[in-house]
Amino acid sequence: MSLITALPGSLSTLSAAFALVTAALAHLRARRAAQLAAGAALVEQPRRLRDYTLLRTTGPDGAPVHYTTTRPHGSVITHQIDGRPRDFELTDLPLGDGTYAAEPL
Known part of the structure; x- marks a missing residue:
């Protein structure tokens, strides 16, 4: 060829x-x-400002401790409880008082 x-x-x-x-x-x-x-x-x-209730915690007055942040659910935060750092995971579970739950780890 x-x-x-x-x-x-x-x-x-x-x-x-x-x-x-x-x-x-x-x-x-x-x-x-x-x-x-x-x-x-x-x-x-855009992130929204949300109030979280730190579950199983109480302040000096006996009321639940609240935490305000713009972090998304699933984030882990560290908060001082009785002088010791404790980790909490932010959830998207709304509570009856208008806040969201932050579960202790």
Whole structure:
């Protein structure tokens, strides 16, 4: 087979492969951009100030101890109780008094 007769078939095969790779890369780029946009929307949500009741704690007056923060639920905070540091996990469980529960760890 001569080079002149094999050249058109090889060029069409390479052109088709190039078109497929270009389309696949464009699809992946668009998909990645959509994922980044969705992730940015989650990150950019404004934080709200929330009051938490530290469960199983009482202040000097006998009332439950409250903690106010903008941290999201799932965060762990350290609070001094009777002069000792104790860790609490913030939850998204609302209590009857309008605060959210912070569970001791």
